[in-house]
Amino acid sequence: MSKDNKSYIELDVWKSARFLAKEIYTITSLFPKEEQYGLISQMRRCAVSIPSNIAEGCGRNYPKDSIQFFFIARGSVYELETQLYLSFDLGYIDENSLKEFLLKIEVSRKLLNGFIKYYQSLTNTTRNP
Numbered sequence: 001m002s003k004d005n006k007s008y009i010e011l012d013v014w015k016s017a018r019f020l021a022k023e024i025y026t027i028t029s030l031f032p033k034e035e036q037y038g039l040i041s042q043m044r045r046c047a048v049s050i051p052s053n054i055a056e057g058c059g060r061n062y063p064k065d066s067i068q069f070f071f072i073a074r075g076s077v078y079e080l081e082t083q084l085y086l087s088f089d090l091g092y093i094d095e096n097s098l099k100e101f102l103l104k105i106e107v108s109r110k111l112l113n114g115f116i117k118y119y120q121s122l123t124n125t126t127r128n129p
Helices: 012-028 039-058 063-089 095-127
Strands: none
Touching: 012 039, 012 063, 012 095, 039 063, 039 095, 063 095
8 A cells, every 4th residue: 555554545645635626626716717618627627636646546556556646646736737827827816826836736746756756666675575
């Protein structure tokens, strides 16, 4: 499973991603209605993808399989970061909100990178007994 056999819902990496998704839902509710099927939908799917892929990765039997889902989650972090910049460019969020979200993104990215490294160390020890 994961570090110290914790359930994924106890992991900081998952909690951070879940909080980020909630915040994205909150901020996008203020976007113009014409973005309902555009940027709002894209950002929400992307934000939900992060904790969802962490959870799915934790549910895999082999660390190598898990890592693939963690990489997908990390890709979604970068995708969401880009969408936040676009939201700023379009005037949907102000500079303070952008900075605030970029800090949250950075926290999630660092936690995820550490989690990936941990799982990579499991695959290295599995391969080289």
